[in-house]
Amino acid sequence: MPELPEAETIARRLHEELAGETLGRATVKRRDILHGDPRPLGRVVSNRRVRRVYRRAKRVIIELASGGSDAEHVDLVFHLGMSGQLLLCDQNAPREAHTHLRIAIRKTTRELRFRDPRRFGGVWLLAGGKKHVGRRLGELGPEPLELSAKEFRSVLSRQRQIKALLLDQRCIAGLGNIYCDEALHAAGIHPLTRADDLGVDRSARLLRSIKTTLRRAIRFNGSTLMDYRTADGEAGEFQKHHRVYQRTGQPCKHCRALIERIIAGGRSTFFCPRCQQP
DNA sequence: CGCATTTCCTGGAGGC
DNA sequence: TGCCTCCAGGAAATGC
Numbered sequence A: 001m002p003e004l005p006e007a008e009t010i011a012r013r014l015h016e017e018l019a020g021e022t023l024g025r026a027t028v029k030r031r032d033i034l035h036g037d038p039r040p041l042g043r044v045v046s047n048r049r050v051r052r053v054y055r056r057a058k059r060v061i062i063e064l065a066s067g068g069s070d071a072e073h074v075d076l077v078f079h080l081g082m083s084g085q086l087l088l089c090d091q092n093a094p095r096e097a098h099t100h101l102r103i104a105i106r107k108t109t110r111e112l113r114f115r116d117p118r119r120f121g122g123v124w125l126l127a128g129g130k131k132h133v134g135r136r137l138g139e140l141g142p143e144p145l146e147l148s149a150k151e152f153r154s155v156l157s158r159q160r161q162i163k164a165l166l167l168d169q170r171c172i173a174g175l176g177n178i179y180c181d182e183a184l185h186a187a188g189i190h191p192l193t194r195a196d197d198l199g200v201d202r203s204a205r206l207l208r209s210i211k212t213t214l215r216r217a218i219r220f221n222g223s224t225l226m227d228y229r230t231a232d233g234e235a236g237e238f239q240k241h242h243r244v245y246q247r248t249g250q251p252c253k254h255c256r257a258l259i260e261r262i263i264a265g266g267r268s269t270f271f272c273p274r275c276q277q278p
Numbered sequence B: 001c002g003c004a005t006t007t008c009c010t011g012g013a014g015g016c
Numbered sequence C: 001t002g003c004c005t006c007c008a009g010g011a012a013a014t015g016c
Helices: A004-018 A041-045 A149-155 A162-167 A177-187 A200-219
Strands: A023-028 A034-036 A050-056 A059-064 A074-079 A085-090 A099-105 A110-115 A122-127 A260-264 A267-271
Touching: A004 A050, A004 A059, A004 A085, A004 A200, A023 A041, A041 A074, A041 A122, A149 A200, A162 A177, A162 A267, A177 A200, A177 A267
Parallel strands: A034 A122
Antiparallel strands: A023 A099, A050 A059, A059 A074, A074 A122, A085 A110, A099 A110, A260 A267
């Protein structure tokens, strides 16, 4: 399930490979994964040069240079949802099921593919700063890796379970179920703790844990549990370093107590009952 | 405002 | 081997 580290891994690789390249013909196999500008995607996107590829929260954004006299700014925003993949491969590589969109890279034999079996993800074409139509892109809170301790304190000033708050993209953007649980464990904080009950010290510790966990996950190219792949189609490695996520009944790597599973924020939540006291 | 519930969707796991 | 049910989960929508 692509969260911030997975989106970052994909965006970095795509930037290396695509910055300066020009997009070619686009093939849309499923229209309903497309949102935003109602014009045909191929018409807006083809013959445009990629200025950069970057990440915001869990989204991968391809920023296109304005082409020729047509000076409008165009962003292609990919939201990978649960099972989305953005793959850079040869045009002749076998096409896996649920490949909804393909965009050729001009003067090469490669193409960019968007696959998403469960279709919780989607692609937004945002052009000319115009208000987009169709499915809305939700509002996003601040980037956790750019957050100061002081700003984080104000994020936490709510009477709400810390796990539910960290999952809420409007409060802090980019964490999903895996990295919430891993960060809370690293900080020694129980997932049901009320956010505004965390004092200055524990708040600062949690922010450090969030940043450390995300940076380590990025270093290992993210976590592959099922569908997630890098842009090259490789699996991530960080799942081997999970300390609590999906480890119910296994010993805590810190204190050997058995990892428990509860529901918090409507999601499976894994924690160590000894390291993370209520 | 917070929070629980439902919805979308497919594939994998487990039961029989 | 095959069929059935259950379940995972990001995030929006809905109801309390």
